[in-house]
Amino acid sequence: MTPPHPSARLPHLTHLRNVKMARSAHAYVRGSTVQFYEWLHSQPGRRLPQGPSIWICGDCHAGNLGPTANTKGHIDIHIRDLDQAVIGNPAHDLVRLALSLATAARGSDLPGVTTARMLEEMMRGYEQAFEDKPDEAPPRPAQVKASMRSAVQRTWKNLARERIENARPTIPLGKHFWPLSRKENAAIKTLCASPEIHQLVTSLKGRSNDAEVELLDSAYWVKGCSSLGLLRYAVLLGVGDKADQEYCLIDIKEAAGAAAPRSARARMPRDNGKRVLEGALQLSPALGERMIATRMLDHGFFIRELLPQDMKLELDELSEIDAVHAAGYLARVVGIAHARQMDRASRKKWIADLQVSRSKQLDAPSWLWTSVVQLVGKHEEGYLNHCRRYALEN
Known part of the structure; x- marks a missing residue:
């Protein structure tokens, strides 16, 4: 490819962005942050819990978490993309992550019941981060272990x-x-x-x-x-x-x-x-x-x-067990990032708020499940329309 002149970059960049977003529904989710918030706040009956005002990732999809090294060379899984970070409602990070995980499950051709279990495990992992000793991490899922091994070995x-x-x-x-x-x-x-x-x-x-x-x-x-x-x-x-x-x-x-x-x-x-x-x-x-x-x-x-150890976490071709374990683990990473900004009283109240609207049948709040179901539909519609426009342009 012959690189364009600096004054002619924008059309090429717009085309490349459209190509990337047309590759899969999960890729479309990653590239549609603005649409995510437009759709989220236009949903009928939308009633997200209002958490404490803390710094949130703002674009908390699974691809924005992964192995990251600190200045001393130590490596762990962190939120690794903070372009959208604001002081806001932590529930927005939970819905964004849940949508990303649900889309990854669909991309791996996993049944809908797996998505339900992923959201249940996601909430368990998130809430575990608010316990008194959140740094005692559970075993890493297979996908995360593979990424960590690759990160440690990279030069x-x-x-x-x-x-x-x-x-x-x-x-x-x-x-x-x-x-x-x-x-x-x-x-x-x-x-x-x-x-x-x-x-x-x-x-x-x-x-x-x-x-x-x-x-x-x-x-x-x-x-x-x-x-x-x-x-x-x-x-x-x-x-x-x-x-x-x-x-x-x-x-x-x-x-x-x-x-x-x-x-x-x-x-x-x-x-x-x-x-x-x-x-x-x-x-x-x-x-x-x-x-x-x-x-x-x-x-x-x-x-x-x-650094060589900074890597994106890829959730492709997930098995049902890996998908459920990854959901809990990644939500826990997000929970630790949220919890470290709250005092004990705020943590306790936020966890209590998250317990509201849970049924005996599904161990995930109804507001989360409803949001994800509605957003998956909206993103699928948006993705197909995006692909149609892209196909017509070419």
């Missing part, structure tokens, strides 16, 4: 082959990386010479605070789905002396306004980059400590170094 060469298709210190232009404009090039050079970037890349375990940091290459990064169309850059840096230089890949991502509704009178940073950073520090401290926020090209950005 810079794995990251280079996956992200830049080249273990040498250059970023090859082509399908995933496009050329920069002169203005973008100058802005990135200025940014990479700043003390903030130096501190970011030298903060990881084993790097000297006095190490030299050199800009080796940079490009516009065609990555993600819902973020396609926003400004995003890949920057390759060299750390240390040239004789023993270590490479690192920096992800510079524009922070746009969040679609997730925020709580009334919630006090959050007005700058979107700082909002994402604060959300990360609250929900996934291991990731937030590896991030900075800045302004560049009149936009807010958040920046992090990508």
Whole structure:
């Protein structure tokens, strides 16, 4: 593929986004955050419980959880994408995760009864996170174990082959990386010479605070789905002396306004980059400590170094047992992120609120089941209409 000129990116990015969202119903769910909240709040009889105002992921689908390393190299499963993070209602994260899990189950051709069991296990896992000792984690499901094994074994060469298709210190232009404009090039050079970037890349375990940091290459990064169309850059840096230089890949991502509704009178940073950073520090401290926020090209950005251990959790071809176990485990990860922001009284009240509207037949709240049933239908309709438009355009 011949990369487009910087002034002609948008039509290509829009086409790529449409292609990705047409691949499957689950891919459509991941790329339709704005529609999710429009549909959620248009549902008849919608009565979600109103939880305490805390930082929520805002786009809590299964693909936004996965193995993440901290500055010392320790790896665990965390929320790993905080673009939509706001101070809001934690019930929104639960509905978003439940919809994602239900769609993944349908994609694996699992029966509807499995979806019911997944939501039951999801609520059990979430509520377990609010117990007095939430860090005593249960055994990891098979899918999570596989991701963790891969994460632990990954090296810079794995990251280079996956992200830049080249273990040498250059970023090859082509399908995933496009050329920069002169203005973008100058802005990135200025940014990479700043003390903030130096501190970011030298903060990881084993790097000297006095190490030299050199800009080796940079490009516009065609990555993600819902973020396609926003400004995003890949920057390759060299750390240390040239004789023993270590490479690192920096992800510079524009922070746009969040679609997730925020709580009334919630006090959050007005700058979107700082909002994402604060959300990360609250929900996934291991990731937030590896991030900075800045302004560049009149936009807010958040920046992090990508580590080989940072991986997306894929829930493809699930068995019934794996699907149920994964639902409980991932909900528990989200629950820990929520619970750490609440005092004991708030945790107790929130768990009591979640117990309302449960029947003897289904150990999941009726508001969650009803929301998921309605949203699965809406997303299926939206997905098929999206595919029809895409087919007509081509």
